Each structure stands twice: as structure tokens, then as C-alpha cells.
Amino acid sequence: MSGAEDGATPAASTAPDDSAAPGAPRAAGRRRGRPAGSGAERGPATRERILETARALFAERGYEKTSVRAIARGAEVDQALVHHYFGTKEGLFSAAVAVTAGPVAERIAALGPLDPGRIGEEFTRAFLRVWEDPATRTPLLAVVRSALTHETAARIFREFIAGQLLSRLAGALPAEDAELRTELAAAQLVGTVLLRYVLRIPPLATTDPDTLVRQLAPVVQHHLTGAPLPTG
Amino acid sequence: MSGAEDGATPAASTAPDDSAAPGAPRAAGRRRGRPAGSGAERGPATRERILETARALFAERGYEKTSVRAIARGAEVDQALVHHYFGTKEGLFSAAVAVTAGPVAERIAALGPLDPGRIGEEFTRAFLRVWEDPATRTPLLAVVRSALTHETAARIFREFIAGQLLSRLAGALPAEDAELRTELAAAQLVGTVLLRYVLRIPPLATTDPDTLVRQLAPVVQHHLTGAPLPTG
DNA sequence: TCCAGTATTCATCGCATGATGAATAAATCG
DNA sequence: CGATTTATTCATCATGCGATGAATACTGGA
Structure with missing residues (x-):
């Protein structure tokens, strides 16, 4: 409720929660038993x-x-x-968000050899791309929305940060406090996601992705490698 | 459950949720009616x-x-x-976190005339101080933990960002995109809070506050004023 | 001293939830 | 064809929840 526009997911177009006529059958008046034509590919x-x-x-x-x-x-x-x-x-939730881990990890892995000079921009851009794509955003949102109160979601979230980011990114960095720096970079991006996609607070929520990358990439780069930021 | 150490709040030291002996009286065997000595100051x-x-x-x-x-x-x-x-x-929740808004806003107001050259450090330090103090942390945590799923908590959160930060901080800044910059700075801090105090992911969760301020202040300063970051 | 107010428990309601087991009908396989 | 497996609904349970109304016992003012 209260949400502005709704995603791009076909079923459940905001509020399937209405009371459904008491005494009426549970499903959409369908007849009992296996329906005709439910074989093989269908x-x-x-x-x-x-x-x-x-x-x-x-x-x-x-x-x-x-x-x-x-x-x-x-x-x-x-x-x-x-x-x-x-x-x-619980099983349903796991199945529903199982689609998350794979693709996201792949896209991160697909970043390639991680040129230390451009790692900030590359990573920021890859991160935002997954969140801008409605197909990947929905399960990610499901995890994030639940991560503060549901243990499974929290675990997935934690494993993503610790497993994917800290181990992969920090491993590619020289500095001694690489893990802390990586996590601070992650904090910047996670915070952005929270305000932009979850709580939808303008103007962050309505800024175009390219502008965002332009503002965020140098900061992420700085966190990761200690590079100075340009004036302006 | 699953939490590491617990706060400093006296009552309810993790898990008052045990089954409480079926058939037994609700409260702690106390007798009905107003107890003796419940006047004035007590x-x-x-x-x-x-x-x-x-x-x-x-x-x-x-x-x-x-x-x-x-x-x-x-x-x-x-x-x-x-x-x-x-x-x-709902009323209980509001009453419980009502203690939040006031003190936090006061501390922000108490920052003084906001010297633009040191605004990053001053604000970062003030922000972390509220979160480090267990007395203010608990109600803040209540709001943040609930903010992604509960409308009242979300509203409080939004009003804090939009009302306090964007209007006050952005108002003190010259640039045209001041609101966006402020929100990106907020994203950095909110993300940090999330990983450090809510999800408690190390090493961020165990880094001492001074180190944090040292790492975060320049970034916040950069977001807010566009100042370049030092090498390192 | 009586009476209004207040602090407290007890008993209970109605509702939504997650889950289970049985029934039914089509698909598939021998 | 007959048996098994799969897809689907129906009926129902137990539980925990938020909330309400009445009962009880103390405090404080007129």
C-alpha cells in the first residue's frame, strides 16, 4: 500500500489482499482436481x-x-x-529469491580483471545496472526489504557483502585495511539503494543513473583505493 | 536470537518470549487491582x-x-x-520512539553555525555520536529496523532525511544540486549505520568510531561541498 | 468519609495466519 | 487398459495476535 507506481511484474498488480467474498471458494472458481492441458511444457x-x-x-x-x-x-x-x-x-521465500544470488554474482564476476584504476566506476555501474533492471530488482528488493527482520534474508544479504564483495573486491586490493574500505564503499552503495529504491526519497529516487554513477564512482574509487577526488 | 552482544537496556535482556506456563496468570503472579504505594513520584x-x-x-x-x-x-x-x-x-510504537526525534534534531541544531569548511567532519561526528550512545541508539534502531516494512517508522525516517537533513544541511550549501549531494552524503551515513549497527557485519561493525570518522568525514565533506579528498 | 480517578489483572472475542490431510481429476507410463 | 504420479481444490486445525470490557484495589481530593 501507499506505494507509488508498481514494478513490471505481471501478476498481483497492487493488492490481491481484498477480502474475497466470504464463503466463496478459495481460488478463482476453478474446479477441483488437475486441470485439462497441464502437461509437459505448459x-x-x-x-x-x-x-x-x-x-x-x-x-x-x-x-x-x-x-x-x-x-x-x-x-x-x-x-x-x-x-x-x-x-x-520460508521455503517459498528461499525459492523466490534464489534467482537473486546467481545472476548478481555472475555480473560481478563478469566485471573482468578489475583494472584498479577504474574499479570504482566499473563496480558502481554494474551495481546500479542490476538495480535498474526490473527483473533483477524485484528479488533484490524482496531480500533487502526483509533483511532487517527476517533471518534468511539477513543471511543472504550478509553473505553477499561478506562473501562476494569483501572477498572478491578486497582480495583485489593491496592496502592492509582493504576489507574495511570495501565495506565503506558497500555502505555508500547500499545506502543509496535504500534511499532510492526502497524508501524512494527524492531527489535521489528520481535522479538518472548516469548522473548517479558520475557522483558515486569517484567516492567508491576513493574508498577502495584511496584515490583523491576531483574538485567540483 | 542470533544477536551478538546485547545493548545496555535493563529490562528484557533478550527473550522474554518464553511460553509462560499455560493456565498460569498473565503477569508475574501479582494480585489484581492497584498495587500499594503507586502515588506521586513512583x-x-x-x-x-x-x-x-x-x-x-x-x-x-x-x-x-x-x-x-x-x-x-x-x-x-x-x-x-x-x-x-x-x-x-501503533500508539505504543509511536510513544516508544517519540524520544527519538527531539534529541536527535536538537543535536543537529546544536551543531552551530555550520562552518562550510568543516561541515563534513562535524556532521559525521555528531551522527556517529548519537548512534554510539546506547540510550539514543535503541530508539533509533527501533525506527530503522522497522522502517522498511512499517509505515509509521518509514514516515519518521523519511521526515528525518527530508525535513532535518535536506532542508537544514542543503539550505546551508550554495550549489544548485545541494539536495542531491546532501542525500548522497546521507546515503553514505545511513549505509554505514545499516552495516555497522543493524546487520553488524565486520570489520565495519567492530571498527572504533574515531577511525570511522577519519574515513567518512572527507567523503561526506566531498558530497556536500565538492571538496577534493586527500590522497591516502 | 465518600467518591472520582487511576493502576492493575482476568476473561474473552474475533480474526488472520501457516499448515495439514483428504478428495478429485487429469497426465503419464507400463 | 490400469496404476501411479502430478496438479489442483476443499475443509479444517491450532496458534498467536490485537483488542475490549469488566472486575478489583489503591490514591487523592472534596
Whole structure:
């Protein structure tokens, strides 16, 4: 609720949480049993729809405020089907954000040999690109929104910072306090993400990505390598 | 759970959530009715205990995961007493974190005439001081922990950034994009707080404040005024 | 001394939630 | 064809939650 525009995720276009006519059947009036034409390639459609809805809702409201029922409603299936596929709410969350770790880590790995002179800009740009792309933003938002209160989300977050950033970036840097510097750079970027994508506070929330990179890259570079910043 | 060391808040020393013997009375076996000796100065003691417990639990688990019942248990009172004093859970939260806005704003106001040449260091130092002091940290943590999922907390957070920082700091700066610069500086500090005090990821979480100020102040200064950073 | 106010517990309601087990219908495989 | 597996809904449970209203016991003022 209260959110401005909504992402680009098809199902659950803001608020599948309405009361759904008491006494009425759970799902969208569909008949019991396996539906006709659910074989082979059309198979994972429903499951995928549930995952997508879950991602959207977790991203919008965070773990605790998102109910399994709301997800089922948004995906237009019975609540029991969600449990059938994913076991527990926790399992659903893990499955929904599992898509996060892989692609993000890949994009970081794809940065290449990490030229120390341009590492600030390269990393800042790669970071913002994942957040600007709605497909990757949604699961990331789900993790971040939940990270302060839900242990699994917090773990994913921590492992990303510690595992991916600190080990990979700091490993490529010479200085003795490389880990601290890396984490301070991460703090700048995480803080930016928080104000821009999660809390959406203008003007940060409405600044174009290129401007952002221009402002942030030198700072990240400074944190990582101790390089001085240009005047202006 | 999972937390490392715990704050300095007296009541509710991690986990008042145990099952409390089924069938047993709600509060700590106290007798019904007004207790003897609850007049004048001893008056606000219970109420204050509830608030303190609430702060501690909200700070530790966030709004949604903290139940009124757990707070009552931690403060060793009946749940109904909490409602008696604060009406709703929402009201309790507001009362618990009301202590935040005032002191923080005062400390920012107390920064004085804001010498543009030292604004980065002064502000960074003031910011960290509030977070290092356990008395002010607890309610701040309660707000931040809840800010991503709870509307009231988000509002407080937003109003702090927009109302206090952007209007006051940006107002003292000349540049045209002063608001964006201020928000980027805020992003650096907020991100630091998140990794250090909320998620507690080392080495940031264990670095001494002076070192932090040394690393952060020039960056904040750069964001705010465009000043170049020293080599190193 | 009575009475209003206040601090406190007890008992209970209604609701939403996560989860489970059984029923049903189609797909798939032998 | 018949058996098994898979996709789906229905009905239901137990739990924990926020909230309310009444009962009780003390304080303080008229």
C-alpha cells in the first residue's frame, strides 16, 4: 500500500489482499482436481506464476507482512497449492529469491580483471545496472526489504557483502585495511539503494543513473583505493 | 536470537518470549487491582518500564515481529495494561520512539553555525555520536529496523532525511544540486549505520568510531561541498 | 468519609495466519 | 487398459495476535 507506481511484474498488480467474498471458494472458481492441458511444457506455468507473485509481494511488503494466502490469491490458486510446491512460507521465500544470488554474482564476476584504476566506476555501474533492471530488482528488493527482520534474508544479504564483495573486491586490493574500505564503499552503495529504491526519497529516487554513477564512482574509487577526488 | 552482544537496556535482556506456563496468570503472579504505594513520584515507573521494554524489543526484532504480549511479558505486566496506557500497538510504537526525534534534531541544531569548511567532519561526528550512545541508539534502531516494512517508522525516517537533513544541511550549501549531494552524503551515513549497527557485519561493525570518522568525514565533506579528498 | 480517578489483572472475542490431510481429476507410463 | 504420479481444490486445525470490557484495589481530593 501507499506505494507509488508498481514494478513490471505481471501478476498481483497492487493488492490481491481484498477480502474475497466470504464463503466463496478459495481460488478463482476453478474446479477441483488437475486441470485439462497441464502437461509437459505448459507444466511449470502455475508454479512460476506463484514464484513471480511471491517475489512481487515480498518486494513490496517484506517477509512478515506478506501472507501465503495473499500470494495464493495474487497467483489465483488455492493456498494449499503453494504449500504443495514449496512446503513452508520460508521455503517459498528461499525459492523466490534464489534467482537473486546467481545472476548478481555472475555480473560481478563478469566485471573482468578489475583494472584498479577504474574499479570504482566499473563496480558502481554494474551495481546500479542490476538495480535498474526490473527483473533483477524485484528479488533484490524482496531480500533487502526483509533483511532487517527476517533471518534468511539477513543471511543472504550478509553473505553477499561478506562473501562476494569483501572477498572478491578486497582480495583485489593491496592496502592492509582493504576489507574495511570495501565495506565503506558497500555502505555508500547500499545506502543509496535504500534511499532510492526502497524508501524512494527524492531527489535521489528520481535522479538518472548516469548522473548517479558520475557522483558515486569517484567516492567508491576513493574508498577502495584511496584515490583523491576531483574538485567540483 | 542470533544477536551478538546485547545493548545496555535493563529490562528484557533478550527473550522474554518464553511460553509462560499455560493456565498460569498473565503477569508475574501479582494480585489484581492497584498495587500499594503507586502515588506521586513512583507513578510513571511502570509506564516507563513498558516503554523501555518496547524500545528494546522493537529495536531487536522490528515492529511486526514484536508482539504486545511479548512486551507485556518483558515488562512483567498484563497485556491489557499496555493497551490501557497506549491504546494500540501503533500508539505504543509511536510513544516508544517519540524520544527519538527531539534529541536527535536538537543535536543537529546544536551543531552551530555550520562552518562550510568543516561541515563534513562535524556532521559525521555528531551522527556517529548519537548512534554510539546506547540510550539514543535503541530508539533509533527501533525506527530503522522497522522502517522498511512499517509505515509509521518509514514516515519518521523519511521526515528525518527530508525535513532535518535536506532542508537544514542543503539550505546551508550554495550549489544548485545541494539536495542531491546532501542525500548522497546521507546515503553514505545511513549505509554505514545499516552495516555497522543493524546487520553488524565486520570489520565495519567492530571498527572504533574515531577511525570511522577519519574515513567518512572527507567523503561526506566531498558530497556536500565538492571538496577534493586527500590522497591516502 | 465518600467518591472520582487511576493502576492493575482476568476473561474473552474475533480474526488472520501457516499448515495439514483428504478428495478429485487429469497426465503419464507400463 | 490400469496404476501411479502430478496438479489442483476443499475443509479444517491450532496458534498467536490485537483488542475490549469488566472486575478489583489503591490514591487523592472534596
